[in-house]
Amino acid sequence: MLKVTGLRKTYRSGAREVEALRDLTFTVENGELVCLVGPSGCGKTTLLRCIAGLLDPSGGTISLDGQPVQGPPPGLAMVFQEYGRSLFPWMTVRDNVELPLKQKKLPAARRASLVSSALSAVGLEGTESAYPWQLSGGMQQRVAIARAVAYEPSTLLMDEPFAAVDAQTRADLEDLVRALWQRLNVTVLFITHDIDEAVYLGQRVIMLSSSPTVVQDEITVDLPASRDQLHTRADARFTELRTHVYEQIQAAKRGAQSTVDS
């Protein structure tokens, strides 16, 4: 279980201070798929970097399965927002996916089978010996996902992974994430600023306010577990939920506006 309590983060560089996160408290149960939505700049990436142990919070605590997060915790993988820069251009696709497994000291045969099954899960068979920069943006994103999946994490953090791909690829990747989540029984925290995407993917949606950032609201997505792009999105309940999320986010913006005005 991922438990975030009273999380606060203020960036300091010289005299400049940016309060990225004011007070965040939420939990994600094991095996759950939770989406986090929030306006651009509200601190979503900051939150994930804190959870991944890459950044020290200014206050509050984060624990993963009861263990406080101090450095990057074992069994956690993160798909970065800047996926292009998170792949190593000097390595082939295969080596990129395999390298974290080598660091985990898995035997070669096991590594090979994990790499090939992860790449085929994201539909990238045959690109093993290509370099990342020889692939399209959407393909690079899938390599980054494959690398995280091959790692067999128990917790998977995804930071707006589909922001830069076309609508069709995006729909395919959304279904891919749901399929992988159902198959691998992994805890997923998925960040997006797309409300439809959050409702379509998640079991739960956590809404963040705009800066100063707090948890604005939280809803359970009571849609059936098997979802598909056509029918789920046309469902009346889906529309209701997305309207609710939309209203909350608007309210958050107004709230922020009135604090600025006063």
Next chain:
Amino acid sequence: MTKRLGNPVLLGLAGLAGLLLLVEALPRLGLVNDAYLPPTSRIATALFDELATAEFWRAVGDTLTGWAIGLAIAVTAGVVVGIVVGAIPVLRAATASTVEFLRPIPSVALIPLAVLLYGTDLGSVLLLVVYAAFWQVLVQVLYGVADVDPVADETARSFRFGTWARVRHVLWPTALPYVFTGVRLAASVALVLAVTAELVIGAPGLGKSIAVAQSSGAVPVMYALVAVTGLLGVAINLAARVFERRTLAWHQSVRGEIPA
């Protein structure tokens, strides 16, 4: 597409041919005294005579030995120091001004020290070569280390790479193109310093041969040897570039250049 002004290689060769012709013509026309500048043909003859002697090849060997050992020491030290200093921000800040102070000291200013320590031995040459070449490598490696993409590094950290793995798989590949540039620059500087040391201190090598030719009045031989040092410099630079291009195919492509 830009209009090409003819083949650059051909143009370069034409320029070189022009220079050789000029050097041939000037003394023959009596415009310069051929005791100071013999015509190309006489320099060429002297060069071919030299090529047949064992001393010449020994001198080339001595120069290249000093160059290679000095360069190897400078590159190793520059890379190790550069990575350690570059990767530790405190060290980097603490050494920045010292580097800026030591770097501009011309290596030749260390000649008295070199003579004091090593006389006319290889050690003198090495001291000068290493001092000059080290900074070239160090500065480039520092740039390279600073160029590490924070996202790539965070990726490595998030997958729990240890320090060594991060150096090996993230820092080193990022810095490698800079290392190559540093080595290429250092290789040229090292040759200059090797020849200078031989010339001034009298350590065995091409530089000393040039000095000997000059003092014994063998002017065409002196010019021939000078030409040989130039050719060595060109060869070293070309070899470094070819090697760089072969090894860094990915880098050229990332930068959107067309690998030749």
